[in-house]
Each structure stands twice: as structure tokens, then as C-alpha cells.
Amino acid sequence: MTDLHRDAVVADAHNDLLMLVARRPKEKWVGYFRDRWIPQLREGGIDVQVLPVFIDHEFRPEGALRETLRMIEAAHRIAEGNADQVTLCTTGAELDATVAAGRIALVLALEGCAQIDVDLELLQTMQRLGVRMASFTHFGRSALGDGSGEDATGSRLTKAGVEAVGLLEDLDVLVDISHVGRAGVEHILELATKPVVASHSSAFGLHEHHRNLTDEQLRGVAATGGVVCVNFFAGFLTADKPTVDHLADHIEYAVQVAGEDHVGLGSDFVQEVFDEKIPACDRPLIIEGLDAAVMVPGLEGPAGMPLVTDALQRRGMPEATLRKVLGGNLMQLLRR
Template identity: 60%
Template sequence: MSLDLHHRAVVADAHNDLLMAVAARPPERWGSFFRERWLPQLRAGGIDIQVLPVFIDEQYRPEGALRQTLRMIECAHVLAEENAEHVALCLDGADIDRALAENRIALVLALESAPGLDASVELFSTVHRLGVRIASIAHWGRTPLADGSREDATGSRLTAPGTLAVQEMERLGMLFDISHLGASGVAHVLELATRPLIATHSNARALRDHHRNLTDEQIRGVAATGGVVCVNFIPDFLTDDQAKVGVDRVVDHIEHIASVAGTDHVGLGADFVREVIADVTPPCCENTDGEDPHFDFPELEGPAGMPLVTEALLRRGLPEEDVLKVLGGNMRRLMAAHLGVRKEDLGVREEHLGVREGRTAVRDEHKAARTEGTAHAAR
């Protein structure tokens, strides 16, 4: 029952750093490495919409960050072009619908902390032209746009360029991602936002008091914009007790966020990063400053484990309708209405959404056949 529901659902993962691992290979290997290493995992996990963040490690900052950002964006285009039978790089909701109807995984490009853009807000338009549709403006520490959550003690709001970045992203139709943003920065963005926000990989601070997680007030704030909070699977953000690490703890956070914001505002942002870190970090150079979280989660170390979440949600007694929303329905709705839609076109787009929603059943017919064809599709 749970596996059948999982493969009928549209499953969206708002955060997987796999692009880092692919881009670490020579360019001539990008397409084949993705096809051999990651495509089978995504297919096995039933992933339909995959957000691909561009994140740049510290060794490239600040001088090489922009060049590496462009390189990773190019990597996304290449892997999509060389695997066009299986995936599609999508710029808006219509692209996503088309990809799903063709049984292809919809890939969406994101920037994590806007590496290399610094205070040059005009470059958001540049990366938008290159296909980026989601962005955050800080990671653990300080950027020219904002402070990350590790800097909460500063009480800093967005910088002047940071406030302009919010406005520019809203104008372009890029979803603003509050994950990793410091608490005062989140409050500032909630004051500024006129379009839905997204937290691509954040949990409930009420269940795990960690600076990377969101308070109930912040969760309600995201929901009030019409946005979605996507639950992170990294153990340290789920609990401070390793004995409690498991799929049920993921569901605890999903249920809490739903109780605070409603089931229309919860999604999944797994952050399957253990394999990526193993792929790109030499053993001699591992981070030892105590800041990086632990990643030991045997059940959910990669996309192939995603059906376990569906099983746990059903076991917890969530109605099928709510499970479908959490797995990807909420993310799909948000992207259909706002992804790639410029602010001046928003009213026109909303008028046509009713027509597009009426075609959903037709576009989703591929899901019924997918249960039988998963292995074949990953060939």
C-alpha cells in the first residue's frame, strides 16, 4: 500500500547537493557520472522533482567562488542535456508539468548562499538567465547580503544589498530560501516579502533547539506568505539524542510543522549529503572544528530510502491526502504558481492556474505506470 502510494505521488526533494559530487568530476564525465551514480538512486526513491543547489566549498572563496558557481550551473545543464531521456532542467511550472508527463525527473537549479555574487545584486538577473530559480543569501557565517544562523548572536538583519536581493528575486520569479539565514534575517525577510518564501531544508526548533532550525513563529511566518517549510533529514537537526535518529523522528518534525502551519505548508528537503561529502572531501582534509553535523542515518542516507518516509507517514495515521501534500504536492503547487513567474506577470499567471490544475489528472497518468517501470526507466 505505502509503496503504491509513494509511486503514485509526486515526490519533491527541495535539497540534494549531488551537483557538488558531479561537478567534482572532469566535464566529460558529468553526464555519465550522474547517470551511473545518481539517476538510479533518484529513480529508486521515486523522486519526481529534485532541487539542485549550487554550493561552493570554502577553498574556492572568495576569489574563485563565482567561477565555480558558473561551472556548477554549466554542469547542471550538461548532465540534463546528456540524460534528456530521464531528466529535464525546468524553469517554471509548465516545464515541471511537461517533465512529469514524460516520466522525466524535473530538476530545478538553486543557489545556496549565493556564492560569488557578493553585493552585486544585478548578478541575480544573470544567474536567472542561466536557469537558477531558487536562492538563499547566507550559509553558516556572514556574507555581504546577510548573516547565517551561526551568527545569531550578532542580531543582524539583512544588509542594504540583501534587502535589494529580496526585491530583485521577487521581481524575477526566484523563490527566496530562508534556510541557513540568521534569526534576525528571517524576521527581516518576513517583513519584506510580498511573495511566498521557502525553507528548502529546515526543521522545527521546538523539537530540536539548534540554530539551523525554525521557531514556531518563523514557521507560521513562512506559511502566512503561502510558502513551504521542507524538513531536513540530517540527524543533528532532528534530535540531540543519536538513539532517537530514525524515520519516525523525521515524521515528528513533519507533524509538528503541520500542526503549526497546516499541512499545506510542509514538504521534504532531505539534504542527502553524506555520500557527497565522501565524494569530494579527501580524508586528510576533513573539517575538525566541530561545526559540521553528524550524518549517520543508516535508513536514510540517500534518495533510494525516500519510500520509508511515506511508510512512516501512513503508519503514523496521516490521511492519504495529507501524505500526498507532504511528499510533493505542496512544492508542486508553489512552483506552479511562482517559479519563474515575474512579478508583473503574477496576476495573469494566477488567472490561468485553474485551467492548468484541471489538467493535473492527465499529466499525472505516468505515475500509475511508474510502479512497474521504475527499474526500466533507470537503465
């Protein structure tokens, strides 16, 4: 780990580790997180970790809200049981104090809103429980809008989705455009009066996958004052054998298009999730035409995060810009 990486604030806008915590008996949540994930986060130099609440298909629709509450409870318990190492933060002041004290700041997010459906009052419930970021869908269709896997429909947000944008802004919960279809992203950007975030999205201009953002969308997020957090998942970066340089390409591209004040990191580390949840009979796991087993070497988990800094330093990215990308921009957005 370089001195710069160690000294900089490093923030990751998307790691699904909470799914693995909640799979265990509640008595093991605290110890599992302490033994398995805190060492990886520390080795990676990560100061701020956003924890998405993603509800897998096995819980939808009937069990979505119940599993959401279990995962949120798990997040609170792992923070309370490891208070010397982490803090679950709900305000900018808590975020700054946690990082200054050398603890890891955890921030709760919703990925997909399967637990909300059209009952938008539950967004306020989620905010009361600590959620500070929310995306509207996953690859498919939800009650709020279509995911990028439904781009052929050309659909924008539903009526409930339009209302959700305004409600989340009122609640000071970040609207997350990652996974939303192209027309839906454009709709959100038209409606937004506050900054939005893309928690884990890469650049369509470098790799034409529907999960990636076009140049117009990158500039649109920046125009709101928001941040695009670049996804590390290999299939969204390149059709070739992936390397950390492909990721660095996407980061540099996003900086060039959106500006250095509007780019961050959204790792989407999923190898451990897939290794644990996907049985051998379902392998290889193909998601949206991509082999989910293919990862960027060295970036299978948070311990590899210093490789990103190394790659960008080798390319000559100015230190001030690099500090913003590593975490400064996302920290500023969360404070606001």
C-alpha cells in the same frame, strides 16, 4: 515502495549532488550522473529534484563565480545528455510536462550567494541561466546577511540583502530562508510580498539547534503562502540516536504549526559529498558542533525516500496530507 509513494509526486528541495558532478572532468559529467544518481533518484521515487549550487570554501572569494558557472553548465549538460530521463525546468509548464512524461524534473538553486556578493545584477544573470531559488548565506556572514551560526550578533539583512529580496521577487525567483539567521529570517518575512521557501529546515520546537525554525517562523513562512521543506540531517533532528521516526516527528510538527499546505521535504543528503570530499586527516568532521558522519539509518541518500512515506503512513497521516507533504506543496509553489 508503497503504491502511494509510487503514485504520489515526490519532490526534494535540496540535494547537493551537483557538487559531486562538477568535481569530475567535464567529459564524465553526463555518464556519472546517469550511472550514479539517476538509479538512486528512481529507486527513491523522486519526481522533482532541486539542485543547489553551493560554493565550497576553497573557491571563495575569487573563484566563486567561476565555480558557479561550471556547476550550472554541469546541470545543463547532465540534463541534455540524459534527456530521456531528466529535464532542467525553468517554468511551471515545463515542470508539469516533465513529471507527466515520467521524467525527473531538475530545478536550479543558489545556496549562499557567495558568487553574488553586492553585485545584485548577477542575480538576473543567474535567473537567465535557469536559477529559480536562492538563499542568502550559509552558516556564516555574507554580503546579504548573517547565517544562523551568527545568531549572537542579532543582525538583520544588509542593505544589499534588502534589495535582493525585492529583486528576486521581481524575477520570480524564490527567496530561500534556510541557513539565514533568526533576525534575518524575521527581516525577510517582514519584506516578503510573495511566497518564500525554507528549502531544508527542521523544527526548533522539537530540537533547539540554530539551523531550525521556531514556531513563529514556521507560521511566518506559511503566512506568505510558502513552504517549509523539512531537513533530514540527523544533527538537526535529535540529540539521540537518530531514526526515521525523529524525521517523521519534525514533519508532523511542521504540519501542525504551519499547516498541511505549507510543508514539504528538503533532504540535504550529504553523506556521499562528505565521503568524497573530506580527507581522512580531517575526520571526524564536526560542523556546528555536530558529527557530520551521523545519518538517519536508511536515509543516507535518495534511494531511502520511501522510508519517509512508510513512517508517515504508519502514523496515520491522511493520504491527502501526505501527498501534499511528499511533493504537492512544493510543486504548487514552484508553479506559482
